[in-house]
Amino acid sequence: MHPFIYSNFLIFNTSVSMDTNIEDKDLSRIKNDCCSEAPFQKKEHQVRILTTEEAAKLQNDRELVSEFKQLKLEREAQKNWDLFYKRNTTNFFKDRHWTTREFEELKACREFEGQRLTILEAGCGVGNCFFPLLEEDPHLFVYACDFSPRAVEFVTKNPLYSEKSCRAFQCDLTKDELTDTITEESVDVATLIFVLSAIHPDKMQIAVKNIYKVLKPGGYVLFRDYGLHDYAMLRFKSGSRLGDNFYVRQDGTRSYFFTNEYLLQLFTEAGYEEVLNEYVFRETVNKKEGLCVPRIFVQSKFRKPQNRNTF
Numbered sequence: 001m002h003p004f005i006y007s008n009f010l011i012f013n014t015s016v017s018m019d020t021n022i023e024d025k026d027l028s029r030i031k032n033d034c035c036s037e038a039p040f041q042k043k044e045h046q047v048r049i050l051t052t053e054e055a056a057k058l059q060n061d062r063e064l065v066s067e068f069k070q071l072k073l074e075r076e077a078q079k080n081w082d083l084f085y086k087r088n089t090t091n092f093f094k095d096r097h098w099t100t101r102e103f104e105e106l107k108a109c110r111e112f113e114g115q116r117l118t119i120l121e122a123g124c125g126v127g128n129c130f131f132p133l134l135e136e137d138p139h140l141f142v143y144a145c146d147f148s149p150r151a152v153e154f155v156t157k158n159p160l161y162s163e164k165s166c167r168a169f170q171c172d173l174t175k176d177e178l179t180d181t182i183t184e185e186s187v188d189v190a191t192l193i194f195v196l197s198a199i200h201p202d203k204m205q206i207a208v209k210n211i212y213k214v215l216k217p218g219g220y221v222l223f224r225d226y227g228l229h230d231y232a233m234l235r236f237k238s239g240s241r242l243g244d245n246f247y248v249r250q251d252g253t254r255s256y257f258f259t260n261e262y263l264l265q266l267f268t269e270a271g272y273e274e275v276l277n278e279y280v281f282r283e284t285v286n287k288k289e290g291l292c293v294p295r296i297f298v299q300s301k302f303r304k305p306q307n308r309n310t311f
């Protein structure tokens with residue numbers, strides 16, 4: 001197997017040591033990587049090829065977390081994310097200023113100049129994605145939901161929050177109907193940014209269909225999340241594996257690592273059309289420690305067809 005060769009480098013001053021305290025170090029790395037502006041990146045349609053050592057590591061790490069513990073993690077998913085926000089408050093994720101650069105639909109899908117676009121940020125956390133959007137384009141209306149009550153509270157307490165331009169509400173995308181709060185077929189663009197990876201694969205379809213109902217025909221879902229063979233996937237210690245490409249962190253939050261094919265199937269089965277579906281390759285370099293780690297994300301756009309299907 002050939003090792004993957006990177007051509008673009010992104011340099012951070014933060015530590016990327018190989019210590020295995022996942023809760024503190026792995027998450028702080030993700031904080032710096034998945035949430036930065038990512039100016040240097042390369043886009044591909046091929047999954048990253050592992051080195052021989054990486055392939056052996058994944059091959060040897062086949063043991064699964066017990067069914068009992070898996071059921072408990074699923075039952076406590078909301079609680080674990082809420083505790084995450086209790087510990088980290090609004091200080092964990094950085095504002096995502098790259099969204100309008102990567103997703104021109106956030107501006108370009110207006111049918112006429114001055115049209116007020118309705119956006120849904122599903123799994124909004126504390127608003128690191130939509131507040132920068134609102135600052136850039138105050139002529140938006142944003143529905144923002146998350147299943148963590150603390151996250152929603154942080155959103156509503158943000159000085160940029162105003163009922164004229166936002167409506168934040170608590171919602172479990174796998175249990176609660178978005179149509180209880182949002183009029184059917186009223187949303188122009190929905191964003192799912194590092195959210196679906198936190199949902200059990202058996203329930204992702206429910207979340208994606210839930211969003212489908214509130215999207216206008218022709219409306220978009222803009223998606224970015226962890227890709228297969230991302231560095232974070234390779235760093236999980238044995239005993240963290242929940243299933244294929246699915247892992248649990250020490251704090252009980254979970255993470256799935258997507259392939260383009262998996263996403264395509266997930267969204268097309270829910271009735272969407274594929275617009276774009278690719279891998280984003282970046283590299284994090286720690287000059288001081290001479291380490292260079294591969295970050296892989298999936299970035300995709302799916303559209304609800306104009307001639308609607310009902311689910």
Ligand SMILES: C[S@@+](CC[C@H](N)C(=O)[O-])C[C@H]1O[C@@H](n2cnc3c(N)ncnc32)[C@H](O)[C@@H]1O
Nearest residue numbers: 081123124125128146147148172173193194198
């Ligand atoms: C990694 S954070 C990303 C937050 C935000 N999208 C951002 O870009 O900063 C994942 C978020 O998904 C939320 N989440 C996970 N499962 C969810 C579910 N079933 N329904 C609603 N939100 C969920 C978590 O509470 C958390 O805020």
